Structure formats: C-alpha cells, structure tokens
Amino acid sequence: MPELPEVETTLRGITPYVKGQKVVAVHIRQPKLRWPVPSELHELEGQVVDSLQRRAKYLLMHTLKGTVIIHLGMSGSLRICDHDTAPGKHDHVDIVLANSHLLRLQDPRRFGSVLWTQQINRHPLLCALGPEPLHEAFNARYLYEKSRSRKVTIKTFIMNAHVVVGVGNIYASESLFMAGINPKTIAGRLSMARYEKLVFAIKTVLSLAIEQGGTTLRDFVSAEGQTGYFQLALSVYGRTGKPCQQCQKPIRQITQGQRSTYYCTSCQT
DNA sequence: ATGCTAACCTGCGCGC
DNA sequence: TGCGCGCAGGTTAGCA
Known part of the structure; x- marks a missing residue:
C-alpha cells in the first residue's frame, strides 16, 4: 500500500496519540516480518516517546534510550486502538501506551518491518538514502x-x-x-x-x-x-x-x- | 559502481 | 461454488 503520502498521513494521524506518551508494554505476536522483529524492541517498555518523524517511507519513534523504526511494506497499516481491542489475524505488533491507547501494526503480506536501534544516525537502512523529494536539496x-x-x-x-x-x-x-x-x-x-x-x-x-x-x-x-x-x-x-x-x-x-x-x-x- | 533478478508473503479478482 | 492463475502500493541481498 503505502506510498510516501500514506506514510506521511499515518505519521500525522498517530502523532497526537503517541507523542509524549510512556510505553507500558510491547507485544510481538508475529516476529516474522521483512526482517525478524528483534526481542530488543522490549527495551522500549518504560520509555517515553519524545518525538515522531518520517524519513523516506520509514516512521521513526524516538525515545531517550533508542528509536523504533517502522516500515509498512506493501500492505502494512498502523492504527490507534483501545487497550481492550482484540487483535486480528494480521495484527503482528502492539505498542501499548499509558493513555489507554495502543499502536497496532497490521500487515497481511508481512513485507513491513519493526526494528529497534540505539544508533539511529548510523543505521544501515537509513544512512545511504537520497534526499527527501519535498526538500530543497532535491532539485x-x-x-x-x-x-x-x-x-x-x-x-x-x-x-x-x-x-x-x-x-x-x-x-x-x-x-x-x-x-x-x-x-x-x-x-x-x-x-x-x-x-x-x-x-x-x-x-x-x-x-x-x-x-x-x-x-x-x-x-x-x-x-x-x-x-x-x-x-x-x-x-x-x-x-x-x-x-x-x-x-x-x-x-x-x-x-x-x-x-x-x-x-x-x-x-x- | 551499476544493473538485474529473486526473494520475502497473503489476498483478491478473474476466467473457466 | 471452486480452483488456478496473475497481480498487488516495497526494498534488499546477491550476483554478473
């Protein structure tokens, strides 16, 4: 699905629910995505999401301890749910927030990814990327x-x-x-x-x-x-x-x- | 360095 | 109704 506009729309949609919130739990139901979802993602638990950002089609969630990198692949989507919303067949990862909401990744084709890094500026998926199409450097x-x-x-x-x-x-x-x-x-x-x-x-x-x-x-x-x-x-x-x-x-x-x-x-x- | 291919998956619509 | 086929918004590793 997502082309850049959908990723940008997703970012804008989830930011009000996620920014400034503490993560109380991470649930990984299906770790077999484009790359295995690392168990280190649990280091997110207890952290506050300080800011959210888009780079290319990657969504970045920054905390003091590290950054979550999310890509939606071909068929992924992120939604805000209530704590008690039962997960469906393709709801692979939940990031549960202190405000009674959770961020849920659904991705039938599993081409998406959820990664965790403590060195966002040196991450191999991000550091070789070209300029953003809407920035001045792209001319x-x-x-x-x-x-x-x-x-x-x-x-x-x-x-x-x-x-x-x-x-x-x-x-x-x-x-x-x-x-x-x-x-x-x-x-x-x-x-x-x-x-x-x-x-x-x-x-x-x-x-x-x-x-x-x-x-x-x-x-x-x-x-x-x-x-x-x-x-x-x-x-x-x-x-x-x-x-x-x-x-x-x-x-x-x-x-x-x-x-x-x-x-x-x-x-x- | 550049270019090309296969690979990762599930679901849907179509023709028979 | 069911079945097989082709196609689908992305991106990387690996090879020539």
Missing part, C-alpha cells in the same frame, strides 16, 4: 548531475531510493505523465529542461496527495481507522486501455524492473 540540478552516465530508464531511476526517496510505483507513473516524459527514456539522456519539469511534477504530485490524505487503494486504512478517504484522481496508474485524459488515446501498461508502468504513448515522449 533539477541534483537529478541532472546524478543521472549523467546512468543507463537505466527514468522510471527506474526515480524509484531508486539512493537517488531520491519516497517515489513509489503509483507516483512515478503519475509524475512522468505530468512531466510529459516517456518512462522508457534513458535517465542519462534527459535534458536539464526536462528534469526541471520532472522535479516540479514529483513535488506537485506528492504534495497534492499528502494534502488529500493519501490515495486509498486496497488495504490502506488511515491511522484513525477510516477507509473512506477521497481518492486522488489518477491520470494513468491502473488505467490500462482507458482513454488518456489529454488526448483520448488508450493508456498503455508495460513492465519495467518487475513493476507495472502506465503511460500515454502520445503525450509522453
């Missing part, structure tokens, strides 16, 4: 320089977290459509002017999606447990064979790097 000059001599397609390039974080499969297609760029173009051959358009598109598309609370697809549920989010109008993603909203030609679906790509063969060159 056309940066992408242009970074792409010189790169032979992968532009779709694959912008989905590479070492290049820029947080551009997932939906918004990669949507951004390339907005920028009018064919997803099969080799990254190293795109002009500066086209990178200007692309960076603008990525920032715009992600900002809009965050504003609207994240695109709801399949099993995403907001932090408050709602499912009825307004669905951001998608121009190309999932619209195989349907008419392009600009030129009416059918949207084409191809596979790039084991992922589906959607684009308009006449609007995107």
